[in-house]
Structure formats: C-alpha cells, structure tokens
Amino acid sequence: MKLVVFGLTVSSSWGNGHATLWRGLIRALSRRGWRVVFFERDVPYYAGARDLYALEQGELVLYPGWDEVRGLAARHLADADAAMVTSFCPDGVEATRLVLDAPRPLHVFYDLDTPVTLERLEQGQPLTYLGPRGLADFDIVLSYTGGGALDALRDRLGARLAVPLYGHVDPDVHRPAPPRPEFAGDLSYIGTYAADRQAALEALLVEPARRRPGLRFVIAGAQSPDSSPGSGNIYFLRHLAPGAHPAFYASSRLTLNVPRRAMAGMGWCPSGRLFEAAACGAPVLSDAWPGLDEFFAPGREILLARGTEDALAALDLTDAELRRVGAAARERVLDEHTSDRRAADLEALLASARPAPPIAMEA
Incomplete structure (x- = not known):
C-alpha cells in the first residue's frame, strides 16, 4: 500500500507539533506494509533547524516551489492507494487540486490543527490550506480533535465523513531515560x-x-x-x-x-x-x-x-x-x-471510507 502526503513538515521538529507525530506514524505504517511519500516545501525556518534528512521507511521529497514538483507529485499519485493533504501545508490548495484530479487514490484531508482551523473560520481569517469548496470533495476528513469539532467540520466546511485520528507516541523514541x-x-x-x-x-x-x-x-x-x-x-x-x-x-x-x-x-x-x-x-x-x-x-x-x-x-x-x-x-x-495503535486506526478508517466494489450481475 502506498500513501502520498502533502504536509507542513516531517523534517524539522522546530516550532511545530506535526513532525514528531508523522515520524512515529510513518514508522508504524511501514511495519504494516505501507510505503509513505511525504512532500514538504523546503522553507528556510525549517531548513535551519532540520533534524531529519531522509525517511528510512519512506521517501521525503523536499521541494523549493510547487511548479518544480508538480510533475513528480502527479507520478506518485498515479499508483498511490491514498493521497492526503494536511492542515498548514504551504501548497495545500494546489496539492488538493492535484489529489482530487487523481482517480486512483482515496482522497484524504488530515487536520492536525482543527481548533485553530475552526477558530480562524469563526473569526473570518483566511484558511490558506483550503480551497473555496473547503472539505466537501474529500472522501474522508481526519481530525486531530474529536467531540463537537467533528460536527463543525461537517457543518461549516462541508466534510462528508469526519472522524478523529488522535495524537500518539512512538515508545521506541519516548521512553524512560536517565536524568541529566x-x-x-x-x-x-x-x-x-x-x-x-x-x-x-x-x-x-x-x-x-x-x-x-x-x-x-x-x-x-x-x-x-x-x-x-x-x-x-x-x-x-x-x-x-x-x-x-x-x-x-x-x-x-x-x-x-x-x-x-x-x-x-x-x-x-x-x-x-x-x-x-x-x-x-x-x-x-x-x-x-x-x-x-x-x-x-x-x-x-x-x-x-x-x-x-x-x-x-x-x-x-x-x-x-x-x-x-x-x-x-x-x-x-x-x-x-502508541503510533502502532494509530496506524491500525488509520488503516481501518481508510478501508471503511473506500466505496464498496460494484456487485457483478449474473448474465
């Protein structure tokens, strides 16, 4: 199985909560047989504090601008099983267009910042990672936040199916250690x-x-x-x-x-x-x-x-x-x-969102 992600960052944990979560999830998905390709715009503030340069269990694509990477992204989408755009992806609108035009993969949006998204929406601030149709065209919307946020994603942004995929931790990385x-x-x-x-x-x-x-x-x-x-x-x-x-x-x-x-x-x-x-x-x-x-x-x-x-x-x-x-x-x-638990959750959610195959009619 192949997952293509257009996200904020996995290469730098500086000033964001996305990178560490993605690292654990990618490792866990790899153990379940997935290959993850992560597209990240190479911006100076993350490049200056980069603490990961390659994904051992996947592929990290650092790109200077969307025009330079569009063709490569389209080629990866051609054989992907699922394609995901995340909140605060710098090229979220353009990536969404490319993802939705790809017929093969399941179309997924993952909001790792749901309260911020909804707060900005309430205040009339622009959501630069969402296009004019909001979330209406995705097969499934994953949310870092549960509860009433799921209703808001459906009612305010048009998500057809909104489900939680909560945070997690990789216990191989975070475990008891000697004090310093x-x-x-x-x-x-x-x-x-x-x-x-x-x-x-x-x-x-x-x-x-x-x-x-x-x-x-x-x-x-x-x-x-x-x-x-x-x-x-x-x-x-x-x-x-x-x-x-x-x-x-x-x-x-x-x-x-x-x-x-x-x-x-x-x-x-x-x-x-x-x-x-x-x-x-x-x-x-x-x-x-x-x-x-x-x-x-x-x-x-x-x-x-x-x-x-x-x-x-x-x-x-x-x-x-x-x-x-x-x-x-x-x-x-x-x-x-754990990240392994969330990877299993993600796999089940993606499977549940896939349209059922047509029933063959007898001649």
Missing part, C-alpha cells in the same frame, strides 16, 4: 511559545515559581520571547530536539501540559507532548479540558490543575505518589496511544 543535571527541576514544561496559553502558564508555573523560590522550574520551547515573565528560579531552554525529550522529562519531578486556548476550549484534543511525557513515565500536571478523562484517568493517571493552588498541591506530593501517577500513565499510553 542541566534539565533538573521540580516542574518542567515543553512547548512552542503561543500568546493564547500564557495565562495558563502564568497561573500553573510562573506564579508557583514566585511562591516557591526554593524550587527550580524549567521551560523548553521554540520562539519564547526574551521578555517572558518569570523569576530567578525559572530557567529557559530554546529549542529542545526530540531525542532529548526523554531525559528532559526524567529530570523533573513533575511536568506540565498546557494546550493552546482553542484546543482547551474545544476539548477532545490531547497534544502529542502529553503522550510523549506519559510514555516516558513522567507524572503530568495538566489544566482541565473537556474529554481529557477519555484519554487519562484524573487523579490516577494524570493530575489536574484549575489554578495556582492546585499546581502547588501537586508539587507538595511525595516522590512516591508522583511516581505512581507516572507509571499508571505510561501503562495507559502503551495500551491505547
């Missing part, structure tokens, strides 16, 4: 800077740091402004490569998960970072959002905080109590949220 002293902390956080989650970060990390000057807090993430609020016991790391994430999680007593406001408000949108931390056995503290309890059991597999006092209470738990939470979360992830 440069990452040591009592509460840690990994995330690309976004203004709409700063209020939650302030309440759940910055204010606890002010109140507990004897503790150490660590923030890692691309694009954090130099003027980020904090105190003397908050330490910043710029971009942290995926290979260092397990050691980062292992070096802190507790790690924080804060989704963007649109994700938290819509619910049913667990981040890849959440699964990564849990797969590493790290106890996770998260703000509360609808649907979270479908992925982890609050109080047993994850700790919830609705404000600063809850975050301080979590920091006051003993090491043994935190280890129990981390171990339970890791067990849940390995059972339900």
Whole structure:
C-alpha cells in the first residue's frame, strides 16, 4: 500500500507539533506494509533547524516551489492507494487540486490543527490550506480533535465523513531515560511559545515559581520571547530536539501540559507532548479540558490543575505518589496511544471510507 502526503513538515521538529507525530506514524505504517511519500516545501525556518534528512521507511521529497514538483507529485499519485493533504501545508490548495484530479487514490484531508482551523473560520481569517469548496470533495476528513469539532467540520466546511485520528507516541523514541543535571527541576514544561496559553502558564508555573523560590522550574520551547515573565528560579531552554525529550522529562519531578486556548476550549484534543511525557513515565500536571478523562484517568493517571493552588498541591506530593501517577500513565499510553495503535486506526478508517466494489450481475 502506498500513501502520498502533502504536509507542513516531517523534517524539522522546530516550532511545530506535526513532525514528531508523522515520524512515529510513518514508522508504524511501514511495519504494516505501507510505503509513505511525504512532500514538504523546503522553507528556510525549517531548513535551519532540520533534524531529519531522509525517511528510512519512506521517501521525503523536499521541494523549493510547487511548479518544480508538480510533475513528480502527479507520478506518485498515479499508483498511490491514498493521497492526503494536511492542515498548514504551504501548497495545500494546489496539492488538493492535484489529489482530487487523481482517480486512483482515496482522497484524504488530515487536520492536525482543527481548533485553530475552526477558530480562524469563526473569526473570518483566511484558511490558506483550503480551497473555496473547503472539505466537501474529500472522501474522508481526519481530525486531530474529536467531540463537537467533528460536527463543525461537517457543518461549516462541508466534510462528508469526519472522524478523529488522535495524537500518539512512538515508545521506541519516548521512553524512560536517565536524568541529566542541566534539565533538573521540580516542574518542567515543553512547548512552542503561543500568546493564547500564557495565562495558563502564568497561573500553573510562573506564579508557583514566585511562591516557591526554593524550587527550580524549567521551560523548553521554540520562539519564547526574551521578555517572558518569570523569576530567578525559572530557567529557559530554546529549542529542545526530540531525542532529548526523554531525559528532559526524567529530570523533573513533575511536568506540565498546557494546550493552546482553542484546543482547551474545544476539548477532545490531547497534544502529542502529553503522550510523549506519559510514555516516558513522567507524572503530568495538566489544566482541565473537556474529554481529557477519555484519554487519562484524573487523579490516577494524570493530575489536574484549575489554578495556582492546585499546581502547588501537586508539587507538595511525595516522590512516591508522583511516581505512581507516572507509571499508571505510561501503562495507559502503551495500551491505547502508541503510533502502532494509530496506524491500525488509520488503516481501518481508510478501508471503511473506500466505496464498496460494484456487485457483478449474473448474465
């Protein structure tokens, strides 16, 4: 089976959540007999922080512009079983036209940013990765977000069939690791800077740091402004490569998960970072959002905080109590949220979306 993807990036994990998810999914699909060809526009900001140059289990096509790659893309589509365009693909409109003109593959759209898509739609902002017909012409629309987002994709953007394909983690990459002293902390956080989650970060990390000057807090993430609020016991790391994430999680007593406001408000949108931390056995503290309890059991597999006092209470738990939470979360992830599990889900969803073959009539 062959899948052709026109996406944002798989080659660079800098400043985006797509790349790590795609790497795990491509490896898992390969184990199931799939060949994945990933088309990615070669843009300077990802080229400057590239941490993957080839797909061992597939083919990475880096191209300078759509005109230069259109012919090659058409040739790959000619023998593909499924063709997919993703959210924030720089050439999403052009790729969609090419995909829909290809008669052989199943036509798929995967929105890995559904809350952002719907928020922009509500605000009247342009969706540069969607054409004028929205999602109406795709055989199936996959969404990183479940719940009411699926209805919105159907009602607002015309999706005929909208189903969730949630985040996941590759346990071969994210697993318990030895701690490193440069990452040591009592509460840690990994995330690309976004203004709409700063209020939650302030309440759940910055204010606890002010109140507990004897503790150490660590923030890692691309694009954090130099003027980020904090105190003397908050330490910043710029971009942290995926290979260092397990050691980062292992070096802190507790790690924080804060989704963007649109994700938290819509619910049913667990981040890849959440699964990564849990797969590493790290106890996770998260703000509360609808649907979270479908992925982890609050109080047993994850700790919830609705404000600063809850975050301080979590920091006051003993090491043994935190280890129990981390171990339970890791067990849940390995059972339900691995890349292998999502690859099987994807395969089943694609099979269900294929039109049934015509029934032969007897002469």
